[in-house]
Amino acid sequence: MEPIICEQMYFYHASGKCKNTCSLVFRMKDSVNGQILQRAATLAMKRFPYYAVCCISDGKQYYLKSNDEVFVVRHAEKPVNLGGKEAHGYLLAINYWENKIYVNAFHGLTDGKGLLEFSRTLLYYYCLERYDSAIDPGDIRTNENVTEEGLNQERYNPYVDIMNGKIQLPTEDDILIKTKLNTAQPAFNILNDPRVTFSKPMYYNLCIPEKELMQYCHLQDGTPGVVISLLMSRAVDRLNPDNELPIITGMAISLRPALNQPLYKGSALAIAYLPYGKSIKGKSFDMQATIYRGRLILASDNERLQAGINSSRQLYSAVNNIPTIEGKKQMIFQVVNRYHNTSTFQVSYMGRSNFGSLSPYIEEVKAVNDTVSTGLTIEIMEANGYFFLEFSQEWTEDLYFNAFCQELADQGISYKILDRGEQIIPDIELP
Numbered sequence: 001m002e003p004i005i006c007e008q009m010y011f012y013h014a015s016g017k018c019k020n021t022c023s024l025v026f027r028m029k030d031s032v033n034g035q036i037l038q039r040a041a042t043l044a045m046k047r048f049p050y051y052a053v054c055c056i057s058d059g060k061q062y063y064l065k066s067n068d069e070v071f072v073v074r075h076a077e078k079p080v081n082l083g084g085k086e087a088h089g090y091l092l093a094i095n096y097w098e099n100k101i102y103v104n105a106f107h108g109l110t111d112g113k114g115l116l117e118f119s120r121t122l123l124y125y126y127c128l129e130r131y132d133s134a135i136d137p138g139d140i141r142t143n144e145n146v147t148e149e150g151l152n153q154e155r156y157n158p159y160v161d162i163m164n165g166k167i168q169l170p171t172e173d174d175i176l177i178k179t180k181l182n183t184a185q186p187a188f189n190i191l192n193d194p195r196v197t198f199s200k201p202m203y204y205n206l207c208i209p210e211k212e213l214m215q216y217c218h219l220q221d222g223t224p225g226v227v228i229s230l231l232m233s234r235a236v237d238r239l240n241p242d243n244e245l246p247i248i249t250g251m252a253i254s255l256r257p258a259l260n261q262p263l264y265k266g267s268a269l270a271i272a273y274l275p276y277g278k279s280i281k282g283k284s285f286d287m288q289a290t291i292y293r294g295r296l297i298l299a300s301d302n303e304r305l306q307a308g309i310n311s312s313r314q315l316y317s318a319v320n321n322i323p324t325i326e327g328k329k330q331m332i333f334q335v336v337n338r339y340h341n342t343s344t345f346q347v348s349y350m351g352r353s354n355f356g357s358l359s360p361y362i363e364e365v366k367a368v369n370d371t372v373s374t375g376l377t378i379e380i381m382e383a384n385g386y387f388f389l390e391f392s393q394e395w396t397e398d399l400y401f402n403a404f405c406q407e408l409a410d411q412g413i414s415y416k417i418l419d420r421g422e423q424i425i426p427d428i429e430l431p
Helices: 007-012 035-049 112-128 148-153 159-164 212-219 224-237 285-299 302-320 327-338 356-361 399-408
Strands: 020-028 053-058 060-064 092-097 099-107 201-211 247-254 269-276 344-350 362-369 376-383 384-393 418-423
Touching: 007 302, 020 112, 035 092, 035 112, 053 418, 060 302, 092 112, 099 112, 112 356, 112 362, 159 302, 201 212, 201 362, 212 224, 212 384, 224 247, 224 269, 224 344, 224 376, 224 399, 247 285, 247 302, 269 285, 269 356, 302 327, 344 362, 356 362, 362 376, 362 384, 384 399
Parallel strands: 247 344, 344 376
Antiparallel strands: 020 099, 020 362, 053 060, 092 099, 201 384, 201 418, 247 269, 376 384
C-alpha cells in the first residue's frame, strides 16, 4: 500500500460538486476502433503500473493499492465514475465515442502532465496498430524503451523523504525572493455577477494558429499562458467597469522542477497569482505582459517553491495525525476554504504536447478540469500547429466567453470556435 501525502487535498476534499477530476480528449482523424484501443490501453497500463491502482480505506485514512481487476475501455460518450464499480475501482478510465478518445483521471492520482504522458503512450500503441507499425515513438514512454532504473525513478515519491527529513528544503527565511505575489484583497468573483445563472455548466472550444499566437507573444514579451491570462483579465474588466477589486489569474505551476523530479507520477502543482488591478490597467499590452511575465518568473523560482513545499509539511503531518477520515475531510475543507476568492479564474498551460509521429492521426486535443473553485478555467493545449483552448464555466451564459473573443479580435489574433455545449466532468467514488 502507498501512503497519500501531497495529494491529500484531492482525496479529502472530493465530494459533491468538487470532483477533483480531469480529462484529456483527443479527436482522431477516423472513427475509433474499440478493440485496438482496448489493447493499447492494456499496454499503456503495463507501462504505467503505478496508475493501475485503487483507493482503499482502513477508516483512518486512504491508501493506494495495486488493482488486479480487468481494465476495461468503455464505448460511451460519458465517462464512468472514477473509483466506482463500472471503473473496476480504477482512478483512471478511458472511454471513446465516434472519433474521440477520452482519458479521465482523479487528481489524487496524477495531474494533467502525468495524464498527458500516459495518453501519449496510449495513443502510440493505438496508432501503431491502427495506422503504421513503423511509427517512431521518439521520447514517448513505451514498454520497449523502459528500464528498471527509469521505472523506479517514476515510482519514487520525494514527499516520503521530505516528510522523514532525508530531503532538506529551504525555509521562507532562507530564500532570497520573499515577495508575496498574491494580493491581500479578495479577488473579483464572477460567481457573484447577477448576469450569470447556474442552470448548467458550459464549455467552449476554440483554436488559434500556433505560429500566429507565438509571433504575437514574442512581440508583446509574453508567453501563451501570460497572453491568454491578460486577455481574459481585460475581458472581465471590460464587462465590469465599476469594479474596484483586483481581477486575479490563478496560474497553475508544476512543482516537478522544484522537486528535481521531472518524472514524478502524482499531482505536483502550485498556483501563481497574477493580479490585474489599478496599477496595471492603464499600461500598454506589452508592458502588462512584461509585468505578468516577471511575476510568473518570481512565482516559479525553485527555491521559493521548495520553501512552500517545506511549509506544507506541517499541514501534511497535521492531517495524518487526525484519527478519522471524516476528521481529515473537515480539516482539509477548512484549509481549502481559505483559498476561496483568491483568484477570479484559473489558467493552465502544460507546454507543447510533443505528439511527434502521432500528429497526423490527431486532429484536436483538449483538457478539461473541475471549475468549482473559481467558476471559470481556461485550459491551453498545443498540437498540430494550433493552440486549443477549453473555456469551462459553471454558468450558462456566453457573456464572458464572447468578451474574451472580442479581446482576441481587438488584438488582431485570429481564432475559430470549434465546439460548445454542456460540460461533463467525470465523478469520483471513494470508499
